[in-house]
Amino acid sequence: MTRVTADEAYAHCLRVAKRSRSSFLPAMRLLAPEKRRALLAVYAFSRACDDIADEPGLAAGDRLRRFADLRQLLHDAYAGRTETPLGVALADSVRRFIIPKEHFAQLIVGCESDGTVTRYATFSELRTYCYRVASTVGLIGLEIFGYEDPVARELGEDLGIGMQLVNILRDVKEDAARGRIYLPQQDLREYGVAEEEILRGSMTDAIRRLLAMQAARAREFLDRGGKVVPLVVEDARRCLALLRASYVALLDRIEHAGYDVFRRRIRLGMGEKLSLLFKAWTGRLTSAL
Template identity: 50%
Template structure:
């Protein structure tokens, strides 16, 4: 696990460090990155590397004796980024990125707050104001950062990013139920579990009962609603620059469909897409605005 270093790193090397970290992660987001110009891609890699470093603290709490102290070091590095005195390679690249794209610090602070929540909680009572707030911190905030790098014209892009982030994180929660249960975590809201008649013990034991399927269907519908809101909020003039975000949307919506196709049994092999499937969806996201432009040109 990476911790803030005590020496500075040349800018080019810092960006390469972040790019290598992104490549190793094999994230679904990488396919959206591929649609960016080199400058914007490397900046998004810097953002991803920072968020991943923070998130890994919550995902691997046993890897360090004091995860909250390690997270505090990353908060200190973020402070150094915005004071122009970063030390870690991720911080060096991030300082250049936030200056180039005028990215507000509050979004990065929200990411850290979300990780703190993960360290302190393993249950959520409700969606509104509880799990939704967590999802906003760890996902919507990242979206609000990303659109500044992608570029946009219509202010509706900000709400587009918020709803897309909520949908992405819900999709991750739904496909990772088994993995989280093995760590003693349940992100499905207790309110929804009770409404569906699904005891927490069934989730922790990996029992795909009819009650579990009901709560999963409910949460899938909720995620679908946020994908729908995002699609509605995407202005036509922003489709070309936000094609990377649309690539991610297509990939994550397909993951959600796979969960539904399995009749919500997520206790077997993890729901995934193949590399060709991801590449095809990314190309579809890139092609749509460009083909629309050509049709208007010749029409």
């Protein structure tokens, strides 16, 4: 069998990102080519994790076997003996940027839990989940971007948690349809919200207050995590600033909709995306941090 070249492997990762219509693609284009290719490999790996977790109708045993296969691919990539396009791209990226394997391993653990854990008792539990499925990707990204101050890792972790909290807020309806409620059970009780109301998609005053609190929590993490942008190497700041700004804008949209995430899926319009991209390209997002 003909060995997959690095160029072919990264081209595969780009196709994965385009096929999934990744909102990360515009930000990736602001990076230097070598860093952009590495981030594409990371995205393709995380996409593989998500696809296994979210594939409907997949038996529990089959889901576990698919994750085991992904762990083997990760092991082979770090050992430098992989032949799949994703494996080759990943092996090249982790070698160039010296990325800790544990970040990828924790990402798998987090996505794997989506098939078995449908409720989180406290925010502490949810935060651990967010770290695994989002902060790990941010920490991998930091190794690709480059940084010197070790505090960047703490701030990058916060930024990832903030971004995932926005995803959870936006996707309350879709997750409920899958039987998942990521909003902490402790918070539901505190705000007098019954699970059945979330599962039915009933927008009540109590739910609105609950979601407003979740939004405020997400914004705190985004604000704190945004301080990481000036700490990365200069040629990566525009990319990271755009990623953060996109989530801040999405959170703004949710707030402007009165936190009604049940009526329709809230997303950024093309005009907003282009405006943010222009601001990032001209450095205005970076200078604002």
